[in-house]
Structure formats: C-alpha cells, structure tokens
Amino acid sequence: MDDCIFCKIVKGELKSWKVYEDDFTYAFFDINPISEYHTLVIPKKHYENIFDITENDFLHLSKTMKKITNMYNKKLGMKNIQIICNSGSEAQQDVFHIHFHIIPRHKGDNQDIKWTTHKEWQENFDKLLEKLS
Numbered sequence: 402m403d404d405c406i407f408c409k410i411v412k413g414e415l416k417s418w419k420v421y422e423d424d425f426t427y428a429f430f431d432i433n434p435i436s437e438y439h440t441l442v443i444p445k446k447h448y449e450n451i452f453d454i455t456e457n458d459f460l461h462l463s464k465t466m467k468k469i470t471n472m473y474n475k476k477l478g479m480k481n482i483q484i485i486c487n488s489g490s491e492a493q494q495d496v497f498h499i500h501f502h503i504i505p506r507h508k509g510d511n512q513d514i515k516w517t518t519h520k521e522w523q524e525n526f527d528k529l530l531e532k533l534s
C-alpha cells in the first residue's frame with residue numbers, strides 16, 4: 402500500500418486532476434486518456450480489486466459513478482459512456498488499487514472495443530451452471 406500510486410493520489414502526495422471527492426471515494430482524470438474526461442473512480446481505502454472490496458465500499462463507488470455520469474450528462478451533454486473495471490492481471494489490471502474507468506464515447510472517436518465471441522459455446526451453458534449449484 403505504501404507504494405500504491407492511487408493511495409498516494411488520495412493522500413495528495415501525487416498530482417491528480419480531481420473530478421469529485423467525498424469521504425469514501427475519489428475520482429480523477431486518467432493520465433493516459435482514451436477520450437476527453439476519461440475518469441478513474443477509486444475508494445479512498447486500499448483494496449486490490451473486485452475480490453477484496455467490501456460490499457459497502459463497492460456501493461460507495463457505484464454511487465459516485467452515478468453522480469459523475471449524471472454530472473457529465475447534465476453539464477457536458479454526454480450520452481455515451483463505457484464503464485470498465487479490470488480485476489486481476491489476466492483481466493488487464495495494471496494498477497492494483499481497485500478502480501472503475503468511466504470512458505465517454507462519441508461517434509468518430511476512433512475507439513472500438515471488439516470482443517471475440519463464441520456463439521457455439523452455448524451448448525456448454527447447462528454444464529457451466531451445474532458447477533455453480
């Protein structure tokens with residue numbers, strides 16, 4: 402935690418461009434933005450990712466994301482936003498202090514998330530569900 406860059410941002414030890422702050426959460430611009438207003442939302446308390454954050458702090462994050470997206474909608478007229486949380490290195494998490502990316506999108510922004518889909522995997526769905534019971 403001592404060398405966590407997002408903890409340093411919360412403590413004011415590292416410069417950030419703050420969008421919003423309350424007792425539990427902090428939101429700031431991503432320094433490698435995909436689009437204008439690309440924002441990261443984090444809990445002030447250090448958690449690695451989705452697996453160790455408490456339900457309560459997760460709720461705080463959700464509320465903050467709703468506030469920020471409402472603000473971007475009202476003040477900037479945004480109507481297209483992607484929200485992404487990478488949890489785990491194999492899920493492309495690079496900074497291990499949980500964060501949600503709020504990524505405004507618009508026509509002609511030259512960004513395109515493309516998934517490789519496998520419709521044929523539907524035949525395994527029943528087996529997959531069995532493992533959960």
Ligand code: AMP
Nearest residue numbers: 406417430431432433487493494495496
């Ligand atoms: P992820 O790959 O989901 O872990 O994303 C980490 C994000 O943190 C990347 O988009 C980085 O550009 C961003 N980032 C890393 N360091 C900083 C920083 N000091 N201030 C703002 N954003 C940062």
Ligand code: ZN
Nearest residue numbers: 405408447498
């Ligand atoms: Zn941290």
